[in-house]
Amino acid sequence: MGTRDMPLPRLYELLHGQDRDRWPPEARFLAAAHHGDVRKIKKIAKELDVQGRGIPATVASTTYMGMNALHAAGGRGRLPAYEYLVEEVGMDVDKPDTAQAFTPAAHAVTNGCLPAIKYLVNHGADVRQQRSKGNITLLHTAALLGYSEIVEFLLSRGADVDAISDLGTPLAVAALRGYASIVKILLQNNADPNKASCQFGPLTLALQKSSVSCMKLLIQGGTKVSCDNPFDNPLLKAAEKGLTEAIKCLLEAGANPNVHDTFGRLPIELAAEYGTREDVEILFPFTSPISSVEKWSVDGIISHVKMEIKQLEDGNFVKKRMSDLKRQADEAFKKQDYPNASLLYTQALKMDNFDAKLLSNRSLCWLRMGDGQRAFDDAAKCKRLRPKWAKAHYRQGAALMFTKEYDGAYSALSRALELDPESEEIEKLFWEAMELRLSEKGCLSR
Known part of the structure; x- marks a missing residue:
């Protein structure tokens, strides 16, 4: 258990020992709020009120480790504590703590306290609030932790079912955790099964968790089963995981079995390596012959x-x-036979998938064939392998130029030029990216 997941009293015990009388009064104050003990909250506030401001003012202003009493009250979610802190003291129901940027409602959701969440929302808490760190909403948190009743309540009060965060959508989060009940609730509330802000869609995330039940719900909800992106292809993931039932369902739904992964392998090859003979037999009638397979x-x-x-x-x-x-x-x-060149580079990458030069060369092939997304994917992996190689950043910038994402292209090419200031090729594309970026923002006349 990490310190973020630890109840406050336990955290304070680790910091200050088990003798609570020796704790700082602010720590004892927040522990009382955590337990919802209004009498003790007032008692310790009186002890803290050395300036004679009065108990309500002291309760409202006392913080410890970035949290106030209303944040701490989410530990047990006892309503008398909320009623006192909100209705008598007048504390802000939407004020985030300074430790994790959690509001009182976010603390209540994290601790699974539905009555507390209802109280806070009924007293003005913003049901669509997003944390400054990652744009995570209350709905994301409830979906992540598997609180189906809280998910239903938040949706009934207007939570954005397709809110985008660093984690993706709430549906993507629920699929990744394999929470079929929450996936079902979100889809019933018109969640978009094809919307995702991260590299993977909800369907691939569900299969990553080997959740066939989530996969079936998503297919019923209208998710796309065919995808040319090797990173986000559900059939490739199902074959790699050896999920026989998932392979059957995906093929019935129209998934394409002739899409290669980043190393040039088809689902049937992954099934032969990681799955069972049955998986290979299922895929065989739908797969186009592979030239390198003799029989x-x-x-x-x-x-x-x-x-x-x-x-x-x-x-x-x-x-x-x-x-x-x-x-x-x-x-x-050299013969400009880019399809064959890309195939040969792919075969080489099957033998060494950490060769940055191969990825760089294949990225250029994709670009010459007009596939900006694949060019970007290879360049991004190349950059991760060799972050200080100018060509990796240059390849990424070129791919982004092709897809007309000029801000990203400018950043990538700027870094490439820092690493190789003598390159005329990089400098030329850098200035082109800058002009297009400014023109797009209306800073230059055309």
Whole structure:
């Protein structure tokens, strides 16, 4: 258990020992608020009121470790404490603490206190409030922690069912945690199953959790099952996880079994490596023949994948094969045969998926073929592998220029120029990005 998840009294015990009489009075004050003990709150406030401002003023102004009494009251969610603090003392129901930017309602949701949440909302708490850190709403928190009754209440009071945060939408959060009951509630309240702010949609997140029940609900709710993005392809994820029932459902719903992952593998190849023979048999009738598989059959695919795995364990074979693939890919690129070049770079990446140069080269192939998203994805991975390599940032900037995301392109190319100030190629694209960025914002006349 981390300190963020720890009840306040337990945290104070770790900091100050178990003898509560030795705690700072502010700590004892917030512990009393945590337990909803109004009598004790007043008693300790009187002890703290050295300036004679009165108990209500002292209660309202006393804080400890960034929290006030109304934040701490969310520990048990006892209504008498809320009634005293809000109606008598007049404390702000939407004021965030300075430790985690949690409002009183956010504390109440975190602790699963539905009566407290109802009280706070009925007394003016903003049901659509977003934390400054990550834009997380009360609904995100309730979905993340599996509080279905709180989810229903918040939606009934106007919470934004499709609110975007750093975690994605509430639906994406519930799918990732595998909470089928909450996925169902959100879909019944018209949550968009295809909306996501992160790299993965709700369907892929549900499969990441191996939640077939969430997957079925999302398909019934109208989620898209076919996706060309290798990072967000549900059939690839189901095959990789060996989820036989999920594979069947996705194929019935129209999922495309001929989309490669980032290393050039089809769902049927992943099924042969990670799943069962049944998975391969299910995918076989829907999969287009793979040229490198000598005998196109279920047994042929399984043998092919097993042989590939065995070959990858042979260092000498890998070294020679990598050299041949790189040479062939470079030759294809020089001939402007970008589809074949990208395929060869992909085959090489299957043998070494941490080769930043291969990712950089394949990113350029995607760009020449007009696929800005894949060009960006490869450049982003290349940058993660070699964050101080100018070309990685340049590739990302070029991809963003193609997709007309000029702010991001400007930032990426600015960093590339910092790392390689002598590059005329980078400098030229940097100035182009700057002009387009300013023009888009109306700062330059056309």
